Amino acid sequence: MNASLAPVVTLRTQASGDLDDAPSLASASSAAKKGLTTMTTQPFLKVEGLKRQFPQPGKPDPAPVFEELHFGIERGQFVCVLGHSGCGKTTILNILAGLDEATDGHVIMDGREVRGPSLDRGVVFQGHALMPWLSALKNVEFAVRSRHPDWSAKQVREHAVKYLELVHLGHALDKKPAELSGGMKQRVGIARAFSIEPKMLLLDEPFGALDALTRGSIQDELIGIVEATQQTVFMITHDVDEAILLADRIVLMTNGPRAKIAEIVVNPLARPRVRETLHQQPAFYTLRNHLVDFLVKRSREFQPGPDWDPKHPPLVHPGQASQSA
Numbered sequence: 001m002n003a004s005l006a007p008v009v010t011l012r013t014q015a016s017g018d019l020d021d022a023p024s025l026a027s028a029s030s031a032a033k034k035g036l037t038t039m040t041t042q043p044f045l046k047v048e049g050l051k052r053q054f055p056q057p058g059k060p061d062p063a064p065v066f067e068e069l070h071f072g073i074e075r076g077q078f079v080c081v082l083g084h085s086g087c088g089k090t091t092i093l094n095i096l097a098g099l100d101e102a103t104d105g106h107v108i109m110d111g112r113e114v115r116g117p118s119l120d121r122g123v124v125f126q127g128h129a130l131m132p133w134l135s136a137l138k139n140v141e142f143a144v145r146s147r148h149p150d151w152s153a154k155q156v157r158e159h160a161v162k163y164l165e166l167v168h169l170g171h172a173l174d175k176k177p178a179e180l181s182g183g184m185k186q187r188v189g190i191a192r193a194f195s196i197e198p199k200m201l202l203l204d205e206p207f208g209a210l211d212a213l214t215r216g217s218i219q220d221e222l223i224g225i226v227e228a229t230q231q232t233v234f235m236i237t238h239d240v241d242e243a244i245l246l247a248d249r250i251v252l253m254t255n256g257p258r259a260k261i262a263e264i265v266v267n268p269l270a271r272p273r274v275r276e277t278l279h280q281q282p283a284f285y286t287l288r289n290h291l292v293d294f295l296v297k298r299s300r301e302f303q304p305g306p307d308w309d310p311k312h313p314p315l316v317h318p319g320q321a322s323q324s325a
């Protein structure tokens with residue numbers, strides 16, 4: 001299992017039409033009632049009415065994995081999605097990457113509709129999918145060359161080395177994937193995704209297979225690179241603590257089938273979030289309990305109330321009584 005860069009395909013885009021309805025995760029109206037916040041500005045990434053269904057063997061009707069998904073991501077924002085296995089997280093990421101097509105709805109990034117894979121979006125999958133016959137350096141160089149076909153070999157190499165050094169792999173440039181540990185392979189995958197300097201990074205549980213220590217150190221590296229590059233990130237995780245450490249907003253998905261966005265949680269812990277001190281802040285536990293409570297209970301029992309509008313999922317600030325969903 002390998003994390004990989006999305007296939008390199010020329011972007012075919014089309015300016016979007018009516019963009020007025022989708023919510024932004026960052027904007028909050030003070031007029032919101034009961035802590036439910038409506039959002040009005042145009043986000044960098046906008047998901048409108050997304051639905052994906054697959055044919056069911058032996059059944060006449062296809063089954064919607066999820067439907068009516070609406071959310072936005074601001075430029076420079078780090079958004080995590082939390083939800084149980086099978087609720088459609090990877091499917092959403094594949095649609096954002098342009099690797100899969102929605103049954104309904106669309107995705108607009110930077111004012112253009114996503115119609116296929118593009119170097120504008122760097123993808124790191126659950127595993128790493130490095131090319132096994134190429135060294136760490138050559139794997140990254142391959143991506144850089146796709147992005148900059150006009151660059152000289154020297155330019156490509158220098159750029160690739162820069163990103164491998166960022167993930168502390170300057171000493172392992174010539175090693176092939178089989179000679180790298182799991183954590184090192186993930187680092188190469190991250191260096192490769194960052195090296196194309198995409199407008200947005202899409203990460204599908206990139207650290208899921210790593211031990212806690214390695215996971216922690218790569219998370220810290222990711223935080224450092226994201227801070228330095230002001231990258232916009234959409235990341236899937238099962239790990240509540242990872243979401244709290246990394247995300248500015250956490251999208252909570254109900255269990256499938258017909259999964260929905262139950263709410264979008266605002267992380268009250270401001271950047272820069274530092275692992276060593278995060279748990280000393282009172283808001284940490286309030287947030288953590290809120291997320292765990294959702295995963296163990298509310299994700300499967302969710303029933304939309306009369307105020308719940310999929311176009312404007314509740315923007316929740318845990319711990320603030322007036323804003324609970």
Ligand SMILES: Nc1ncnc2c1ncn2[C@@H]1O[C@H](COP(=O)(O)OP(=O)(O)OP(=O)(O)O)[C@@H](O)[C@H]1O
Nearest residue numbers: 054055065083084085086087088089090091092256
């Ligand atoms: N190509 C496909 N054909 C049919 N069903 C599919 C296809 N891709 C995904 N599904 C189904 O869609 C649902 C959501 O799959 P998806 O991989 O998006 O879930 P997930 O939330 O990422 O799960 P996990 O947390 O285990 O990675 C699953 O029930 C899966 O079986």
Ligand SMILES: [Mg+2]
Nearest residue numbers: 089090091204
């Ligand atoms: Mg998945």
